[in-house]
Amino acid sequence: MKKSQAIKAVVFGVVQGVGFRPFVYRLAHRFGYNGWVKNIGFGVEIHVESRKLQDFNPFFQALRIEKPPLSQIEKIDLKPDKFLNCSRFEIQKTEQSQSFVFISPDISICDNCKKEIMDPKDRRSQYPFINCTDCGPRYTIVKALPYDRNQTTMSNFQMCPQCQKEFTDPLDRRYHAQPIACPECGPEVELKHSSSGENISGGIQKAASLIREGAVLAVKGLGGFHLVCDPFNEQAVQKLRTIKKRKIKPFALMAFDLNVIHEFAHMDSAEKEQLCSARRPIVLLRKKKDIPGIAPHLKEMGFMLPYTPLHYLLLQDLDLIVATSSNPKDAPIFKQESKGLARLCDYILTHNRPIHMRADDSVMKIVDQKPLFLRRARGYVPYPQSVPESLASSQQILALGGELKDTISLYKNGYVITSQFLGDLNEYQNYKYFEETLEHLSHLFEFQPDAVASDLHPDFHTTRYAQRMGIPHFKVQHHYAHALATMLEHQIEKEARVLGVILDGFGYGGDGTAWGAEFLVSDYQQYQRIGHFKYMPLPGGDLAAKQPWRMALSYLMDAYEEKSPSVPSLSQINSKQLRAVQQMIQKDLCTPPASSCGRLFDAVSYLIGLSPPQVEFEAEAPMRLEAIADENTPDCYGFQIREDSLPYVVSFSKTIRAIIRDLDQKIPESVISARFHNTLLEVIIQISEKVRQKQGINTIVLAGGVFLNQYLLSRTTKKLRNLDFEVLRPVQYSPNDELISLGQIAYALARPKK
Ligand code: ZN
Ligand code: ZN
Ligand code: FE
DSSP states (O other), X not given: OOOEEEEEEEEEEEOSSSXXXXXXHHHHHHHTOEXXXXXXXXXXXXXXXXXXXXXXXXXXXXXXXXXXXXXXXXXEEEEEOOXXXXXXXXXXXXXXXXXXXXXXXXXXXXXXXXXXXXXXXXXXXXXXXXXXXXXXXXXXXXXXXXXXXXXXXXXXXXXXXXXXXXXXXXXXXXXXXXXXXXXXXXXXXXXXXXXXXOEETTHHHHHHHHHHTTOOEEEEOSSSEEEEEOTTOHHHHHHHHHHHTOSSSOOEEEEXXXXXXXXXXXXXXXXXXXXXXXXXXXXXXXXXXXXXXXXXXXXEXXXXXXXXXXXXXXXXXXXXXXXXXOOOTTSOOOOSOOHHHHHTOSEEEEESSOOSSOOOOOXXXXXXXXXXXXXXXXXXXXOEEEOOGGGOOSSOEEEOOOSTTBOOEEEETTEEEEOOOOBOXXXXXXXXXXXXXXXXXXXXXXXXXXXXXXXXXXXXXHHHHHHHTOSOEXXXXXXXXXXXXXXXXXXXXXTOOEXXXXXXXXXXXXXXXXXXXXXXXXXXXXXXEEEXXXXXXXXXXXXXXXXXXXXXXHHHHHHOSSXXXXXXXXXXXXXXXXXXXXXXXXXXXXXXXXXXXXXXXXXXXXXXXXXXXXXXXXXXXXXXXXXXXXXXXXXXXXXXXXXXXXXXXXXXXXXXXXXXXXXXXXXXXXXXXXXXXXXXXXXXXXXXXXXXXXXXOOEEEEESGGGGOHHHHHHHHHHHHHTTOEEXXXXXXXXXXXXXXXXXXXXXXXXXXX
């Protein structure tokens, strides 16, 4: 940039409602520039000028480096402007516009607010609703845009004169902090008996002592209520397990600070960075000292740091609590008090700032220094995703996702907003949540779709919903959508082709059969199914996913055509039941075939005695298998790739027979597990090499729920990269079905428009 007297800049990104304008105001003061800053539809416009010729670069460098923590700059367009001889720098009024206005996710309490809350002399000392321009609730309290207090759930609170003064002073750190509050004028906490609803005095401190005594409390957070108890009190944990109807599914923990976590888990710098980030996800960390009953059979425990002032105050005296979503099984998290919530706990620690939009805690682990999301919600939604220029369109497109782990995505003006995780839409309450979220996001972003995209599955609620909308409807194959979403996230251009390696549970195939482990040569226009795992019978259909022993039997019968050997883990199953399922498979009764990878994991986990006959939660058997895999076993089992015609078909009958041999020879389970994982790795490598040879494709996309498996993901990535492949995997999104709606958007964008 040459020297000039005046510059106009347009800053795109999350720059509204996050203290960006007062920040620019202060920065201009520091540099001695005059001009203005104002919100425009899709960002912020800045005019800076000076009487002398200036190099404005340092100003914009500072703008990028020092930007407010909640803001995210997508890009800055700069051009020289006319010198207007402004007499000062000012913040101008907002112009209304029809464009996309971004809104910040909810952000954890900042250091400045933490200092004030701990300062006995501060007027907000110990006040649980302290916030500022850099921190506090956003997405979960906004009812409509523009983001003004009267359009949030703070509208019922009248600001006191002191708050008003801070709110209107551009040099104050609470300038235009819409949820501004203080003990004089803001929300209040309340502690109640769950059954009688009676108030209990003592507030947060009393709540902490009740937790210490073994009670289960519902605590109102940002996007919903947590259920909270003392993790070291086995009876309390057991009570919580009974309440949640969860025998072994892991609970997340909230720790006062990193020192507390340090005692129980290993952390590297990337993990610490995520834990401490303003988005405050739950991060799965390798256990150092186990806390019995929190995450049985797994090698990781999930930790997060306090993110609201209320959590922070609650944890002053507690160090560590269990903090799990307050949802009953198969329903969304509670956002307000109700009989249902009261049934889940002994006491309720609540407050009178309503939650407008629910959002669960986000969950991730760090793989190869980067996040791998198990669930993307609070702190990340509704952050926008830009699409590659070659895909951009003037149309607005809605994508409804799949069915399990659903999300929805909205495309408008070059960006996609993907909703928080919505759960399994087969459950009525979750379906209502889906409708609520769709309505809310449409309203918030003034969204009117020209087209809708859904899964291919004819019986999904989302497919039917799309059909009823009466607008152009695109149906996208499930695993192809996994690949497309990853391509879009990584800004793959329209002409490029990749090999999508999608290892997943189940999806409706392009040919109407059940797909699951797919090798798809893909661009945005089309895919070619170049390979898949061999179809295996799923005895009992859906039941096969809940009872891994059924898959174990299925794989065993496939591997041994004559008489299957007896396997110790299968002797747990009642012989009548075993015979019945055997016959189902033999006679092909109620045993739909599928090329699933999740079911293969189930079978192996069960065969080597790691999985119970009936699992409690999805991916339980695969997670147990991964948890024990030996890190230092390099070898793998045999397998077969049938390649006389396309698609390639991968058969694991050799693998299964080798596993049985290893079992006979008393090879440790940890070694068997590692060999099995390495086998899948080898399959991926061989097929990738074949496709590179025949089609010249060098980019591999790894997605699908199975790639939540760190052992497999990390090793596969490394090995492929060593062979000079470019490897992409979802980083901002989960590789599981939360990704589907984003992929559907990519597909619809790439279609020619009529
Ligand atoms: Zn703050
Ligand atoms: Zn006040
Ligand atoms: Fe999937």
